Amino acid sequence: MFLIVGLGNPGREYENTRHNIGFDVIDFMAEKYNISINRTKFKGVYGEGNINGEKVILLKPTTYMNLSGESLRQVIDFYKIEKDNIVVIYDDISLEVGRMRIRAKGSAGGHNGIKSIIAHVGDDVFPRIKIGVGAPKNDLVSHVLGKFSKDERGLLNQVVEAATDATDTIMCKGVSEAMNLFNSFSAK
Template identity: 65%
Template sequence: MYLVVGLGNPGDKYDKTRHNVGFDVIDLCKDKYNFGPSRTKFKGIYWETIINGEKVLFLKPQTFMNLSGESVREICDFYKIPNDKIIVVYDDISLEPGTLRIRRKGSAGGHNGIKNIIMHLSTDVFPRIKVGVGQPKEDLIPFVLGRFSKEERALVENVFKASIEAIEVIVKEGVSEAMNKFNGFKAE
């Protein structure tokens, strides 16, 4: 069993912001895989589906970004999901819009949602898909809570599609194969 966690903040106020790209990817997965009804539990909303014969849970924590680890820890404890089968999708300011990067482990890199997940899992070893949102030209918080320009949004939506493909590759073939196929991806 896999768990795919899309990071974001709950509420319409944060919809389609840079910080909510993880939620956007989960929403597109819902359409692609025709998820059944949602469940509200583990401080989040989640769905389940089957990919390549493997049960996969998709989680949108409802704790707000900085406490995402609480939701992840609860669902992992309940379903006994090992860390190497937790895939976290989130925004990365060190990557340009239209790019993505996959890692099997690593530091939080200043991302408070990832920092909280690392704290709650007691490890930084879990696969992650980083969606580039660009460097702030102003203060960080208004930037990540802001929305993309029309041009950037078009690029990022192509990254969302690549992210969904990367999730499938991770489930079917492993993280290394997904890194080989998608690291260096640049939307046009």
Template identity: 60%
Template sequence: MYLIAGLGNPTREYEKTRHNVGFSVIDVLADKYNIDVSDRKHKALCGRGVIEGEKVLLLKPQTFMNLSGESIREAVDYYKIDPEDIIVIYDDISLDPGQLRIRLKGSAGGHNGIKNIIAHLGTQEFPRIKVGVGAKPPKMDLADYVLSRFGAEEQKLMDEAFGEAAEAAVMMMTAGAERAMNHYNAKKKAE
């Protein structure tokens, strides 16, 4: 079984903010593959289903971003999921809006949600999909920026990116993470 976790913050107040792009990608997957993500388990909203022949658990941690690892750890322990079968999807301010970057492992790079996941799993070796949300404007507080919403033009780019990130997650499961990295990491550079 694969665990696909999209990071974000619960409650209406944070819907559609830059920090909640992980939730948006989970919503795309849930809609496309008809998976109900409304079970309240593992400190998350989650749903089990099948994507392209692979059993999956879609997870939207409800612990708030900085404690995402608590939820993921509970799900991993319950379903006995190996770290390499986890795909974490989250926002990245070092990438242009809508740009994707897939990594097999790595440090948190300053992202508190990822820091917490690494702390709870005891490893940095889990695949992830970073979804670019653009750089913070000078003089703007980072927390205010990541909790802000996209402008109309950016939102169009982001909606496309949510679809692409969902496709990337599927490719990671069906064709392997290396293939997905080669396809999606090279994409924006070529355009």
């Protein structure tokens, strides 16, 4: 069983913001693979289904970004999911809009959602997909809680689809293969 987690903040005021790109990927995956995100438990909303013969849970923590690890930990404990079978998808200000990076492990790099996950999982070794949201020109908080421009949204639609394909590759062929295939991805 795989746990696919998209990070973001709950509530209408955060929809389509840079910080919620992880939620956007989960919503896209749910639609593509016909998985209903309709259960509320584990401090999140989630759905269960199958992707290419693998049982998956698609999770959107509702703890707000900085406490994402609380939700993840509850799902891991309940379903006994191995760390290698977790994929976390989130925003990254160090990547330009239209880019993504896959990593098998690593530090939080200043991302509070990842800090929380590392603290609750007790390890930084889990696959992750970082989606570029661009560097802030001024205030970090207003940048990540801000909306994308129309042009940026067009690039992001391509990245969301690529992140979905990368997740599929991680599940079927492993994180190394996904890194080889997708770390050079750049939307046009």
